[in-house]
Amino acid sequence: MTSQGIKVPSGGQRALSGAMNPILDLLLFLATLIYSYLEAFVKLFVPVKRKSVSGELVLITGAGHGVGRATAFEFAKRHSRLVLWDINKHGVEDTAAECERLGATVRAFVVDCSKREEIYSAAEKVKKEIGDVSILVNNAGVITAADLLSTQDHQVERMFEVNILAHIWTTRAFLPAMMNNNYGHIVTVASAAGHFVTSFMVAYCSSKFAAVGFHKALTEELSTLGKDGIKTTCLCPVFINTGFVKNPSTRLGKILEVEEVVEALMEGILTNQxxxxxxxxxxxxxxxxxxxxxxAVAVLKKLTDAKFDAVTGQTSAQ
Structure with a gap:
């Protein structure tokens, strides 16, 4: 039994129950598979229902620039209440001012998402002064483009602190209220680098693989706990024109603009993808x-010809 009184069956118990009715289990799987394909086919012709986010309290990390900033604007246009976090005071205040111009109620906080104590402290202030966050957008992220030996120790640590550990700390801070209400939405801004590896981004790819894994594991856990009212969405784009990666190019197509990425993200949130x-x-x-x-996969990767400026041939300082 867990501390919450939920019994988790052991691997042996699961294996035994599955072995008792293998034919029924297979039939159930096939029926579910067929139903899912039919459902997906029907959805091609039926407009997807989009939920309203009007009045929702939305917290966005990394809101002073790029995807976080543009996402804040989209929620402001949809009459959400906003809490914006960023390490850059000027950037987050500028985003907040624009959101207010769009008619939203906004509070801006300067928070270094690499520091757990700052996250927990700011979260407590939000809960006491503003209320329970119902939509959490974990967007803050950092990157260092360099081969593994050229990447400094502190750069590796910071990528993990911001790109994945911050997601865990913010979620732990705001999830209890969502659990009590069985209502909310947790958004993980990850990357295509959380699924596909590339040279000269070993630490970054590792942190983004962790972010994708966090999203999948959290989604599974919420389902196991019966909290179907808490939705999750993970965003995985390729190179975006934000300036974080210098001179990116690929034969797969043009570098993405922030607006098209945020358009896809908002569609994903509103339709619970x-x-x-x-x-x-x-x-x-x-x-x-x-x-x-x-x-064959190796040949395909070479054909994509992904390029960007990166530091190589150095030795990291310990």
Whole structure:
């Protein structure tokens, strides 16, 4: 028994129950598979219902720039109440001012998401002074483009602190109220680098793989706990024109603009999509990576010809 009184069956118990009715289990799986395909086909012709976020208290980390800033604008246009966090005081205040101009109620906080204590302290202030957050957008992120040996120790640590640990601390801070109400939405802004690896981003890819894993594990856990009113969405775009990666290029297509990424993100949130790839055909690429032989996958990666400025050939300081 867990501390909450929920019994988690052991691996042996699960194996035994599955072995007792293997034919029924297989029939159930096939029926579910067929139903899911039919449902997906019908949805091609039926408009997807979008939920309202008017009046929701939305907290966005990394709101002073790029995707976080543009996402704040979209929620402001939809009459949400906003709490904006960023390490850059000027950036977050500028975003807040624009959101107020759009008619939203906004509070801005200067928070360093690499520091757990700052996250917990700011979260307590939000809960006491403003209320319970119902939509959490974990967007803050940092990147260092360099080969592994050229990446400084503190850069590796900061990428993990901001790109994944901050997601865990903010979620732990605001999830209890969502659990009590069985209502809310947790958004993980990850990256295509959380599914596909690339050279000269070893630490960054590792942190984003962790972010994708966090989203999937959290989604599974909420389902197991019966908290179906708490939705989750993970955003995984390729290179975005934000300036974080210098001179990116790829033969897959043009570098994404912030607006098109945020448009896809908002559509994912409003329709409760669990995984949002930008561009959408990345999901097909992910499937091909699992199905094709390793040698063929290697050729495909070379054909994409992803390039960007990176530091190489140095030795990291300990």
């Amino acid at each position: 669990k995984m949002v790839f930008v561009p959408s055909h990345l999901s097909i690429a992910l499937l091909s990576e699992m199905l094709f032989p390793e040698r």
